[in-house]
Amino acid sequence: MATFRWPVGWDPFAGLRHVQRELERLTGRWPFSESSGLDGGGFPPVNVLNGPDEILVQCEMPGLRRDDIDLSITGETLVIKGRKQSAADETTVTYQRRERPFGDFTRTIVLPDSVDAARIEAKLADGILTVRLAKSQAAKPRQIPVK
Amino acid sequence: MAEKNEKVAVHASPRPRRQAGEDAFAPIVDIYQLEDGTTVLEAEVPGATADKVDVRVDKGVLTIYADGRLSDPPKDYACTYQGFCGVEYFRVFALSDEVDRDRIEATISNGVLSLRLPRAAAARTRKIEIKPG
DSSP: OOOOOOOTTOOTTHHHHHHHHHHHHHHTSSTTSSOEEGGGGTOSOEEEEEOSSEEEEEEEOTTOOGGGEEEEEETTEEEEEEEEOOSSOTTTSEEEEEOOOOEEEEEEEEOSSOEEEEEEEEEEETTEEEEEEEEOGGGSOOOOOOO | OOOOOEEEOEEOOSSOSSOOOTTOBOOOEEEEEOTTSOEEEEEEOTTOOGGGEEEEEETTEEEEEEEOOOOOOOTTOEEEEESOOOOEEEEEEEOOTTBOGGGOEEEEETTEEEEEEOBOGGGSOOOOOOOOO
16 A cells, blocks of 8 residues: 655645634634633633623633632623633643643623622632622613603 | 532442433543552532432443532523533443442532542552562
């Protein structure tokens, strides 16, 4: 069976790498993109629920402790960032299977309504971060009487 | 507040106490070996607590089940964005003969289920002495 050898200096994947670089530029690395880091900005996965008096944000972050998470709010934008540690130091253990991602992450969430920054509660339990943001007076629904 | 690190019972029986639902997901895992030959398996099962986890060993098969389903939010909450939903986790592994099946330990903390699989004594590396001949 003949063995095929690539000519020296020819990179068959150059075109593919160019496409990948373009995609990275558009989705991850630019200043105006919304997030960066782990999972291309997809970590942690979030749910945003809009209730009458509060906005509820849930984040799935297994293995993270309170000290690993930095939660802050600016206006109507909630920023969750931190570092997900790797399971064990790879110099002292031998990995047989490594599926869990690790590294720095940042996620920016624009909230659907304005909130009262003084009344925000965040709780971390069993790998799920639950943030309750009380809505500001202006954002709460108000009945308008029709004369 | 102290971090919870709860022990999970490891059952040895052929039939799972809880069947995984059809929409159970396989949790992502890290498997690594310590210097003493102990194998550590860590599975991400966010939302699950010790009472919602079932770890089972039957001969050479290790079965992990965890219920990470979240309670429903109040009905009048509109969903602006949904990136995940709490799910059931289910994954099965084949154990090598080197694992001491009676001494498997399981704990759960921060949504990560951690299993310690000690190496069986018979499987440990033994140095063979060379006698002068």
